[in-house]
Amino acid sequence: MGTNPRIDVAMEQSIRYLASASPWEAARPEDSRRKWDGAWWHMAALYEMGAAKRIPASAIASAKHLLETQVWQTFVITEKDQPTCEADKRKMDCCHCELAVYYMILMACGCELDHEQPWIREWLLNHQLPDGGLNCNPDAYMGSRKSSIISTLPPLEAILRHTDREFTNREAAFLDEGARYLIEHRLVCAKQDGSVIETDWLKPCFPRFFEYDILRGMSFLAEWSHRRNKPLPVSVLAEGLERLNGFLEAGGVRIGRQVFDPRGPWGGHTFPLLEALSGIGDISPYLTRQLTRIIERMGL
Structure with a gap:
């Protein structure tokens, strides 16, 4: 369950909503991912809470069916990647970070997507750029060849956290790069001059969905070091802790921003669970748990 009565009540509301047929009966399949009150975001919030097992089986089945039948299963970079028949043209397009979030939700629910829909893992592994990241902007693959940190983290997390066997050489290289x-x-810094690319990334955010913050990056590096038996990048993590200092207190990590901020680029309708989890200034037990694991890895 949640950490307080408001979260508990809101979580049950989301579970009831997902159990109903209404999220999946929309005339357009893309309505299920409408920011921020579509079915995918309810599922993602539960996943980030560690409550993926509470997602109703009917919602999982509907989401899997949507991915299998209503998504164009190719990232469109050039004209030859585009659908040609009318039925395919009506399918949803996806980007790397969105697809990776969907993958993580369903894998956490016990789905065997690597057997049932192997194209998803292949998609993620196929789109790493030479600098080691990914980019949801197709132009990057034909032009700059530079990655986006936002686009990069969910695919890395998907492969790291949802591989319950030894990594293949290809997967290991993907994670290490x-x-x-x-x-x-x-x-959070530009390689050219060391400046912070986006100051909002210094503010912890929850739920994140596809969005990036510095704590998310730190968490990946700590997990990667452990799973891959690689040296912990202590100086990078220590610098991250210093940058986070204004949001840390004895009780844990305070939320610094909301992904759905109406003043930001992704404003939109919300739902009770999202509101209950994301209060600016609130101590987030979920972010605090993440920070605690990082500190333990650092031996502090």
Whole structure:
């Protein structure tokens, strides 16, 4: 359950909503991912809370069916990647970070997507750029060849956290190159001059969905070091802790921003669970738990 009565009540509301047919009966399949009150975001919030097992089986089945039948299963970079028949043209397009979030939700629910829909893992592994990251802007693959930190983290997390066997050489290289990318950017900095790319990334955010913050990057590096038996990038993590200092107190990590901020680029309708989890200034037990694991890895 949640950490307080308001969260508990809101969580049950989301579970009831997902159990109903209404999220999946929309005339357009993309309505299920409408920011921020579509079914996918209810599922993602539960997943980030560690409550994926509470997602109703009917919602999981509907989400899997949507991915299998209503998504164009190719990232469109050039004209040859585009659908040609009318039925395919009506399908949803996805980006790397969105697809990775969907993958993590369903894998956490016990789905065997690597057997049932192997194209998803292939998609993520196929789109790493030479700098080690990914980019949801197709132009990057034909032009700059530079990655986006936002686009990079969910695919890295998906492969790291949802591989319950030894990593293949390809997967290991994918993770190691992704870690290199984050380390070279010191989690939030431009390589050219060391300036912070986006100051909002210094403010912890929950739920994140696809959004990035410095704590998310730190968490990946700590997990990567452990799973891959690689040296912990202590100086990068220590710098990250210093940058986070204004949001840390004895009780844990305070939320610094909301992904759905109406003044930001992604404003939109919300739902009770999202509101209950994301109060600016609130101590987030979920972010605090993440920070605690990082500190333990650092031996502090």
